[in-house]
Structures are given as C-alpha cells and as structure tokens.
Amino acid sequence: MSRILFFFSEAFRALRRNGAPTLAAVVTTVVTLVLLGVLIPIFQTAQAKSNEVRSQLAINFALYDDATNAEIAQAKEKVEAMPHVAEVSFISKQEALQTLKSELQDKSIVEELHTNPLPASLLVKATDASDLPQIEKEVMGTTGGGKADPISPAISNPFSRQQSTEKIEKVTSALKIVLTVLMALLVVASVMLIGNTIRLSIFTRRREVEVMRLVGATRWFIRWPFLIEGVVVGFLGGLVAILILWIGKTTIVDPLSDTNSFAAAQHDATLAFPVLAAVLFGAAILVSTLGSGVTLRRFLRV
C-alpha cells in the first residue's frame, strides 16, 4: 500500500518538476485528440453518404411483354435466391411509364405516345453496388462469355435506369478506400505523435533512470512512476480534448443538424458522442502509457 502511494507521489513529483515536457505531452495529446474527434465523425458521415448513394444503385432486367404472371413470379424468386442480391422488386409497364413521366420536364412527349413502349422489369439491388456486374452476368447466363441464356425465359435484357451506375460505383469505391486509408494514417500519426512527445520527455530524464539503476532499483520500481505519469498525461489530455469536442458539438454541430443534412447524418451514421469520447479517452491513456513503457525499456537495459 505504501508502495503504491510512493509510486504515485513519485509520478506527481516528476510531473511537477518537469513542467515543460509534461505540458508539451498534454498539449500534443489534446491537439491530436481534437483532430481525431472532428475528423472521425466527418469521415464516417462521408462514408455513410457514399454508402447511401451506392445502395440506390440497381440494375433492371426487362421482361418480355408476353411473359405470364407465373413466369415473372418464378423469375423473381430465382433472382432473389442468388448470392449478393439484396432486394428484387417488380415494376410493371404502367409504373415504368409513371416514373418516366415524373422525371421528364416536357410531359408532352409521353402524352403523344399512344402505346406504352416501356417494358415491365425486375429491379435488382445488390448487397454491395460492386456486385451488380456479377449479378447481371449470372442472371443473363453470360458468366462464361458467349450467348446470353437468361435464367428465366421471361427475362429479355438488362438495362440500367441510371446511365451513370458504373461511374458512381467506381467513384464511391475509390472514396471508400481513400477515406479508410486517410483515417488509418491519421490514427497512426496520432499514436506516433503522442508516443514521440512522451519519448522525448523521458529521454531528457535517462540519466535519472541510470542513477536509479545504479542504487539498485528494480526495473518495475523505476517503471511504475513513469507509467503512472503516462496515465496522468493521457488522462489530462483526453479530458481537455473531450471538453473541447463537447463544446464544439453543442455549439456548432447540434444547431446545424436541424437544417443541414450532412450534420444530421451524424446522428444515425456515426458513433454516438459518448462512445467516441470513451474511445478517444481510452486510446489517449493507452498510447501515452505504452509510450512511456516502451521508451523506458531502452534505458532500463543494464
């Protein structure tokens, strides 16, 4: 018990006596955490938006006009049973025309048509937009190349209502990768930055460690106060950063979320604030403690 008290008093003494390095470590932690705390939700929102766009992507399979209801139902079932297919819905000729009408500015074109030239179709959504080409091939029976041999006689040909399906798919895929890489880089940079600041603050005290070794202090006897120091730095840094983030959230983001859909997306698409705060806080303490421990190891060698 008195040991533990001793270690804590040692840690706080060191923090007090090494004011400047301690402050540097805390400030670095705060800055990095605030950066992470702002960017993580933004990244997540961007991811969510991109996923939303992707989930809209679909492929249509036109059906022959003379297909019977039974044939259509059978085709629908078959497609539904395929892998990566999320949703299949039937769109009648009438519905297709209706949609076209609502999208056109000059409705007269439709009015002038006396018949409905649009085919009925099956609208297929994939679990992920990147699976759409594969689904198309399988439905049309062209997986091995060669002539089309659809899985159902009711299906005539595939088409896509959005001309840009492929383009959107590519762009959002790239965006997804870029965002993931950026986020990973940011996390790595943060860890290294905090770790390095702590390394530096310990490095200035390596003579101290040397002296401790000399009078016969065991490794853990030397290590504990440094680890506690790391915890305290991480704790202080985390606390301040979360305070700043919370103030930012309540004064800037929350008022915006009523009017701005991007900010609103935060509520359902990103981590809840308490979770984010807890993660950042835990990470800060972990990183600064590990930083202390790892740096010390070098000096603790005899």
Place this chain on the structure above:
Amino acid sequence: MFSQKAPAPMARLRRNKNDRPEPVRSRGRRAPIIELSDVTKVYPGGHMALDRVSLSIGRGEFVFLVGPTGCGKSTLIKTLIRELDVTEGSVRIAGRDIATMPEKKIPQLRRNIGTVFQDFKLLPNRTVYDNVAYALQVIGASRHEIREQVPATLRLVGLSTKLHNYPDQLSGGEQQRVAVARAFVNHPPLMLADEPSGNLDPVTSIGIMQLLYRINKTGTTVVVVTHDREMVDNMRRRVVELYEGRVVRDEVSGGYTEESTTEFGMRMQAEMGIGADGERKTNGHGHSLAR
C-alpha cells in the same frame, strides 16, 4: 546475496531497530569481498581494457586503485557492479560469481555496493534528503527507518543543514558528500568510489577522502579509484596500480596502521602540499569551504 556471509544491509537496519543481539556468524575463512581471477574485458571493436586481472580485496580494507587515464580503472569498477559484463574470467563479490548472476539479481547486488562517481550522479529534481532517501526507498525500507537513517547519514557527512536544498544549489564538494551519503545510507559492506575527487579542488577532495576513510572505519570495504598516483604513494594504504589493463603494482605502502580520521587527513594534506591553513578549512568536512 550476502545473506550467509554478512548481514544484508536491511537486516542490519532492522536489527538495530529491534535491538536484537547480533547473531553469531559462522566462523572460518570468509570469502574476500572482491575476488577477480583472470578477468579480461575486450570492448566491441577490439580494445582490451582489462587483461587477465587477478585481484583479491579482503573485508574492511581501504584500497587505492591508481593508474593513468584509460588504464582500465573505470572498467574494473563497472564490472564489479555488473554494469559491464566481463569477456573472460570470474568476478566474485563476497564469494559469489556475479558474471553468472541472473539479471534479476543485479539490483540486489547493487544495493550491497555503495558507489560514488566523479560526476556525483545525483537525481536533479530531488532534494538532498530525497536523494539519500531514494536509496532506502529502493530497498523497501519503512518510513520510520528512512526518517532515522537519512538525517543520521547526512549528519555523518556534514550536511545536516542542507537537507532541503536541490543538488544544483550545492557546491561540488557538497554534492559529492550527498553522493557518499546515498552510497552509505544502507551501510553496504562494500563501497566503490570512482575518482570521487576528480572534479573537486585539492582541499575539498581531502574532505571527501577523510569521509571515505571514516566510512572504512565502520567496517565497510572502500575502494577508491584515482589517477593521482602521487597522492596515494605514501598513504600507508594498499595501492593497486593498473597499466594498460594489467595490474603492475599491488602493495601496501608504508605499513598499515590504525590512525584517526584527522591524522589521515593531515597526512594527506601534507602529501598534497597543503598547509595548516587548509587543515583548518577542512575541519567540519569542508563546510566552511562550501560557502
């Protein structure tokens, strides 16, 4: 590690506290405190710092280790506290080979060897009191023991008025006294001083030497390293001289006599050509000098 041969420092402290009688030690020939046999140390790069050094130092001795710079004195000291591993040969401290000692036991070894260095090696952000106390905290001494031992030891070295100063507020001589106090506070059986007066003026160094002699008189073996062979030549103490990693002289010069600390100091002053004036100044262990 000294448990069978000599009471461990902590055991000794506790015994004092509880007023228990000293247990009868097993008689017979006790192993010398330091025993080197054919110790060779080759640094990476091929420099041979120690070349088949054999040396035995008995308990209670006061030994000067001299030689020019680079002759291997510091290397020798470092091998004694296992700061360096020897390339060949065995280093025995109190009969125990420390070369094969597991790394876990090294702190234990160092607690039983007080070390004093030319550059003091004090902890800069601790007061004099805390610096000395640290050596006791390391071995898990109780607060009561610390409160008793630290002021007593600081009184011994003549620093009882500077307990709450930080090292950078002290003179070199005073800092070295703190280092000596820290080395001695748990009454180790062996004390190594590597050029303890290397950074100090002659008068102050005599104060430190006197202090080491005093400590020797309490039964602690003291090994003092110095490159100043002139000074020790007629000290009537055992002198071991190293030259290029080899022991070239090992003799007791002038006969080994019991003498008081003051006599010892006076003779040293005479040796170093400092007159009665210097003697007056060093009384009280160089205190007046520090100010």
